[in-house]
Amino acid sequence: MTLNVGVIGVGMIGQDHIRRLTHVLSGARVAAVTDVDLARARTVADDLPGAVLHDSGQELIADPGVDAVVVTSWGPTHEEYVLGCIAAGKQVFCEKPLATTEAACTRIVDAEVAAGRRLVMVGFMRRYDPQYRAMKQVVTSGEIGLPLLMHAAHRNPSVPPHYTSDMIINDSTVHDIDVARWMFDDEIAAITVLKPRVSSKAAAGFNDPLLVLLEMASGVVVDVEAMVNAGFGYDIRGEVVCEDGTVELSESAGALVKTAGRVSGRVPANWQERFVRAFDTEFQAWIDAVTAGGTTGPSAWDGYAATVSCETALAALHSGERVPAVLRERPDLYKEGAR
Known part of the structure; x- marks a missing residue:
């Protein structure tokens, strides 16, 4: 068919x-x-x-x-x-x-x-990336103990002129928000957004980079460095820290070459290359x-939870405060085992 x-x-x-x-x-x-x-x-x-x-x-x-x-x-x-x-x-x-x-x-x-x-x-689509899937398998198996922290980074080489600080949350960090929920089979309980020193590459009035702190309901804390004027390439990072070890994404691109006292490798140019x-x-x-x-x-519930989390992160960005993320009760249709 x-x-x-x-x-x-x-x-x-x-x-x-x-x-x-x-x-x-x-x-x-x-x-x-x-x-x-x-x-x-x-x-x-x-x-x-x-x-x-x-x-x-x-x-x-x-x-x-x-x-x-x-x-x-x-x-x-x-x-x-x-x-x-x-x-x-x-x-x-x-x-x-x-x-x-x-x-x-x-x-x-x-x-x-x-x-x-x-x-x-x-x-x-990050749920279907081989590196993220390998990381989740290790975390879910429990082989390195209970997860405690996750460090993540989403670095774009550049963005078009219409891009805004809010879009760092809605268009970029949204992927890390979904990964955090999926990685730990957990919901986000609260979000804080910090504004580091602004990059000289950012347009006037544009907060870039941002540091987004996600507090999961279980107590796991995820920090996401979101930067959209990195210049050097499209660089995606992730590391989960557990009680008995850590697991992280390998370098974002192909082979890492070490020779003559130097290390070199390729960084993807864009999201199409990294996640094809x-x-x-x-x-x-x-x-x-x-x-x-x-x-x-990912279900409609996952889409709903991601949008609620983005709205919460925007409230945190504009207020400078820690903002609780409040979800409705999850319908039975979206509970484990339901189809």
Whole structure:
């Protein structure tokens, strides 16, 4: 069986996922596309044999020739399209964020609970990265004892002019927030954001870097260094400190060469290079699960919890205070073992 996928949003990441679905993975084809820029969507559709161009996301969702939907449009539009997929009973892969506000995420969770089954997967691809998975296996096994701390860093070489301090939280640190929840199977209880000395590379009024402190409900503390003008490359770090040892991500790129008294290695240029395998693995898992009649991976609850945590972190950033993270009660649909 070939899964006929409709893609809403054909910007940079949408086109990358179309390439992945068309040329890299098995079991799926892009059957329909749409975008707020219909001219761009038409250009993309022209390169996809048999793909239908739709005037709107809702029209695409209603297309009987579309089995499942990928949402890669602008964040504030996600709620409308995800709710549309739930109403149509179609599985949907939604790039992060699930939605941009707690209220919007709550409406999605409520709709999915009312539907009685999981239909939503959220694109937190780090859960599919081989290095992060190896780290989690060690932590979960208990072989190095109880986890106490996690150190993380998210360093971008640069960001476009429209990028703001708030986006360091919503667009960058959100991945570390999801990793922390997943790594420890735990929720975030409170967040503090510290403002170190500002980089000279940052625009006026821009707080870069930030140090985000996540207090997990279990007592584990996660510190995240978020820096988006690092210059030298896209550098992702992670280390979990346990009672009997530590486990950390290996260097972010390929081989580390030691010769003639020097050490050298490559740092990835961007997020596509660093996480290409994670994106491929993530999407293949979704295709396989949907084809089998279900879904997998990060749920609407995970998307909700990440957005609540981001809103909490923004409150901490602007107030300078430690801010508790308050979640609603987790519905049974999203408890362990539920599908």
